[in-house]
Amino acid sequence: MYIIKIGGNVLDNPVRLQRFLIDFAQLPGPKILVHGGGKIASTIGLQLGIEPQYVEGRRLTDAETLKLVTMVYAGLINKNVVAQLQALGCNAIGMTGADANAIPATKRPVKTIDYGFVGDVAGPETINAAAIHALVQAGLTPVFAPLTHDGQGGLLNTNADTIASVLATALAPHFAVKLVYCFEKKGVLADADNDDSVIAHIDLDRYSALKTEGVVKDGMIPKLDNAFAALQNGVSAVLIGEAEALPSLATGSGFTGTTISLKHG
Numbered sequence: 001m002y003i004i005k006i007g008g009n010v011l012d013n014p015v016r017l018q019r020f021l022i023d024f025a026q027l028p029g030p031k032i033l034v035h036g037g038g039k040i041a042s043t044i045g046l047q048l049g050i051e052p053q054y055v056e057g058r059r060l061t062d063a064e065t066l067k068l069v070t071m072v073y074a075g076l077i078n079k080n081v082v083a084q085l086q087a088l089g090c091n092a093i094g095m096t097g098a099d100a101n102a103i104p105a106t107k108r109p110v111k112t113i114d115y116g117f118v119g120d121v122a123g124p125e126t127i128n129a130a131a132i133h134a135l136v137q138a139g140l141t142p143v144f145a146p147l148t149h150d151g152q153g154g155l156l157n158t159n160a161d162t163i164a165s166v167l168a169t170a171l172a173p174h175f176a177v178k179l180v181y182c183f184e185k186k187g188v189l190a191d192a193d194n195d196d197s198v199i200a201h202i203d204l205d206r207y208s209a210l211k212t213e214g215v216v217k218d219g220m221i222p223k224l225d226n227a228f229a230a231l232q233n234g235v236s237a238v239l240i241g242e243a244e245a246l247p248s249l250a251t252g253s254g255f256t257g258t259t260i261s262l263k264h265g
């Protein structure tokens with residue numbers, strides 16, 4: 001099965017998003033879509049007087065920001081993506097981690113930084129894989145917003161790359177899972193300013209060198225951490241590429257992005 005994550009810069013571009021959803025709808029076999037939307041939440045937040053604040057790629061989520069991201073992720077983005085997929089003949093069902101108790105989490109403990117209502121997922125074993133499996137077996141395509149819940153009535157904001165990685169790991173005992181991170185660039189780049197400098201393969205050794213050299217930074221660090229965590233926990237393959245690379249996955253050839261492996265032979 002495919003678990004595809006789509007990033008915020010593509011979600012914010014109606015033309016690219018529509019093209020991506022057409023390709024996603026056509027992917028054969030069982031599949032799950034996980035969407036981000038950080039960029040849209042920040043733009044709408046600013047219109048409401050809520051200043052976005054991030055520490056190490058995670059949004060500081062106070063009570064007002066939690067209301068904002070709930071409206072934007074679970075409402076505006078999730079329901080529009082589901083409606084667009086329905087129009088493309090893909091029977092999508094919108095989900096947060098609260099729905100079907102799919103993804104329980106705990107509020108990140110306050111250490112030096114108080115992240116507010118940010119949820120950490122304890123591990124893939126806490127995911128309700130049986131419920132997600134049942135939805136997929138019923139022919140539905142779950143579309144996850146990046147929200148989890150604390151089991152006490154509260155929603156929590158959780159990075160969408162992490163959601164994709166833990167879902168992939170939790171479903172690995174049921175399916176051979178391919179996890180694909182789609183975003184606005186062609187892959188992991190050797191030179192951030194050169195879109196054609198895609199690094200075709202990254203293994204753990206190369207990753208550690210790329211981090212030391214400062215080639216991989218910002219949002220790419222949690223993305224790669226999540227990618228390796230998935231591979232270490234039973235996920236069959238992890239790919240990072242542009243949204244437009246989706247059709248090459250179905251054909252199995254011509255993928256132009258970055259393939260992640262624990263050890264590249």
Ligand SMILES: Nc1ncnc2c1ncn2[C@@H]1O[C@H](COP(=O)(O)OP(=O)(O)O)[C@@H](O)[C@H]1O
Binds near residue numbers: 008217218
């Ligand atoms: N070596 C690199 N190659 C590509 N992108 C990189 C690299 N290092 C840092 N980045 C940054 O990582 C970002 C992707 O992470 P993020 O913003 O979390 O993506 P997403 O939109 O998928 O959530 C890119 O937009 C880019 O600015």
Ligand SMILES: CC(=O)N[C@@H](CCC(=O)OP(=O)(O)O)C(=O)O
Binds near residue numbers: 119
């Ligand atoms: C806790 C935390 O940081 N949550 C993220 C969830 C959205 C997300 O991950 O969106 P992208 O994939 O588009 O970046 C945020 O609010 O930005």
